[in-house]
Amino acid sequence: MNRVDTFDAVVVGAGPAGTATATALAQHGRRVLVLEREKFPRYHVGESLIPFTYHALERLGMIPRLRASAFPKKFSVQFVAPSGRASQPFYFFNRYDRETVAQTWQVLRSEFDQMLVDNARGKGVDIREQVVVTGFLRESGRHVGVRATLPDGSVREFRAPVTVDATGRDALAATTYAWRRNDPMLRKVAVWTYYEGALRDPGIDAGGTTVAFIPDKGWFWYIPQHNDRISVGVVADGKYLARDGVKDPAEIFHREVKENKWIEAHLAPGRPCGEYWLTNEYTFRSLHSAADGLVLVGDSFGFLDPVFSSGLMLALKSGVLAADAIDAALRAGDTASTRFEPYAREMHESVENMRKLVYAFYDKNVSFRTVTDRYPEVAGDLTDCLSGDVNKDFTRMFGAFSEFTTLPEALPYGMPAPAGTVFAP
């Protein structure tokens, strides 16, 4: 162990949540260090943005970079039945401003995350790659920084009045403190790969997301990317995907392709061009979102089933909100967990509203169409929530849904640990 450095905040993880927190803190004039395990650019899944990611991206100064990028513009979402019959695409500009919120992007995460890192560095954030954070430093229970292993194998401490856990689904704090709570129902498995030369729809629909159903409320995502690539994956119950003992991800994937005529036809002229990925680490929430001197952002706070592509919006938004709360706490000279309660409440509400719709989506007896046919007055609210405008009063919409399905109770997790909690080493 050798030198010790001091910062206003140490952020663990340089994904979207970590870079958003760091950038917004730097915009407040704070001295921020980000420690990232990987060498960027690195691969990551999660490639489709939703309209209301716009505000966080704008705040971070990312919009000009995105406008100048090769990422396909995403104007719409469509749903496709197993028979191959596609719904009319829903165009975001039918409800939102065409020049801002209504147009978003399908990103390649290696490039998008690198852009976020470059943007953060441009605003003065110190980002160090290939540094693995192995634990939190605490004094009298309060978090005061991290211990990390550097690329040369040496161990070093980095100190700050606030530590931010942005480690994604690795969830460093939730793992360290046994805070991980799985969702009682949302235990899905995802299998995905990439294609070159597969079909994309013409014109304005070329960058749209397609959600294509298979039996048992499973679904495919079909996300057109640049360089003639398509990201395509299937999500369903593990038991369904592994039926008849099939375990190999490629076999699972290709069997399901035959279950949706649109997916089959769109992939037919293309060829797979990457490995087959599988994950069954699914929806969870952290028991706490903060402690004295510690704040959790993005997936480390909680991960929600990706059916509505909400992950990046939630990660970026949580980063910006957390940064504002941290800056205010630093100004007050008080970084106790209670300072982060409004942050926790807002993120809890965001995730819970999305989560209710995810439950409704997976209910075999519900179609969103049936709900809005009977209650046309809730169609706008539904669009807003699915587009990421999630912190609103949706009582009327969820009241309508309740006639068709049982919506879940909010999970009683995610508030800060009580101030003064002393954690076991």
Ligand SMILES: Cc1cc2nc3c(=O)[nH]c(=O)nc-3n(C[C@H](O)[C@H](O)[C@H](O)COP(=O)(O)OP(=O)(O)OC[C@H]3O[C@@H](n4cnc5c(N)ncnc54)[C@H](O)[C@@H]3O)c2cc1C
């Ligand atoms: C199958 C699937 C499909 C998805 N599809 C979508 C989608 O279409 N749209 C969407 O918006 N979202 C999607 N998501 C969700 C999206 O991937 C995440 O919400 C998003 O990546 C969260 O960002 P983050 O910054 O919190 O975490 P991450 O992006 O995971 O970043 C965490 C970073 O922390 C680093 N790290 C971890 N541990 C350490 C450590 N100990 N020390 C140092 N660094 C560390 C990691 O290397 C990583 O770079 C999907 C997710 C899955 C699983």
